[in-house]
Amino acid sequence: MIARKFDLVVLLACLTLLGYFGWHAFYGPRGFDRMEALNAKAAELDLAYTEIVKAREKLDQRVGLMRPEATDPDMVDELARSTLEFAHKEDLVILSDDNPIRP
Numbered sequence: 001m002i003a004r005k006f007d008l009v010v011l012l013a014c015l016t017l018l019g020y021f022g023w024h025a026f027y028g029p030r031g032f033d034r035m036e037a038l039n040a041k042a043a044e045l046d047l048a049y050t051e052i053v054k055a056r057e058k059l060d061q062r063v064g065l066m067r068p069e070a071t072d073p074d075m076v077d078e079l080a081r082s083t084l085e086f087a088h089k090e091d092l093v094i095l096s097d098d099n100p101i102r103p
Contacts, residue, residue, distance in 0.1 A: 026032050065072040066079070080086060087093050 024031060028034075060072070064070060065075040
């Protein structure tokens with residue numbers, strides 16, 4: 001009779017533990033519900049990573065044009081004009097209203 005009660009107590013303890021871990025497997029902070037949110041976040045981060053890689057490739061291409069072994073004179077001229085705000089004597093310069101530099 002005592003052995004049966006002990007077996008019943010062990011069975012109830014095992015079922016309680018199984019229910020506890022089963023609940024956490026589905027609804028806990030690392031459960032199946034959270035897995036879907038993590039997969040969506042991973043897809044979003046993959047998209048952002050792809051955009052960053054494209055932007056970096058574009059910048060690498062522009063930097064490659066300014067390297068000494070493959071200098072593109074048009075690129076150097078464009079960069080110097082926009083950064084230093086220089087112009088040739090023959091150039092026609094049109095200032096817009098939003099340009100803070102006035103002659």
